[in-house]
Amino acid sequence: MRDIYSNVLVKASLKPAARTATANGTSVDRADGSNASMYQDALVVLNVGTVTDGTHTITIEDSDDNSSFATVAAGYLEGDTPPALITSNDETVYETRYTGGKRYVRVVTTVTGSPSTGGLYTAEVVLSNPRRAAVVHP
Template sequence: MRDAYSNTAARVALAASLRSASANGTSVDRAGGGALYQDALILVHAGTITDGTHTVDVQESDNDSTWTPVAAGQLQGSKPALVAADSGKVLAIGYRGIRRFLRVSVSVTGATTGGTYGAIVLLGSPRTASAVRA
């Protein structure tokens, strides 16, 4: 099948939560469920941001333990720095790298009450589609 439902999988990368401090999200395995996904789209959904700057970073790993920031040349779009004006927005970052594992990290500065937001990694274009819905 060549439809979005059959060829994509969504994974929680940063659970939606009220944050006033920096945090690392959950690891996303691009080879999970038996399908190696070639594409990854990181979707950051901002709820209400009351104060501070919440800078989102995308990190990659070969082994799920040593993490490095993804180079700007391997991203489509730019890493967002969420502020109050971003409340209610959905921001997208494309990943063009080759590493197996991805995670979202956020650095928070100048926050007392913080903001509510989360991130999902949408995986697509599996090399083998036998286990896509896993």
């Protein structure tokens, strides 16, 4: 099947929360076990709600072994690379395509400025174009 449901899988990295501290998102395995096939495309979607205070710097990291993560080089990212989130970024969606070849991807937020209420945002990784279709949804 070549429909969107059979060829796309969405995984949460930063789950929705009011963030006042630095956090590593959950890693996303591009060779998801339910399909046992490497997804060739990954799109990071950052959905920003309200940022009341603090500065929230978003980075995308990758890893071969799900243990040693490093910031993805700019040459492996396309699209909207999120700026540091401040109050003027409210109600914005950023989409960044990951073109690197590492198996694991995660989103990290670094929070500075001692926020009291912080920022509400979430980050998902949309996996698509599996080498072996169709996607098996959990």
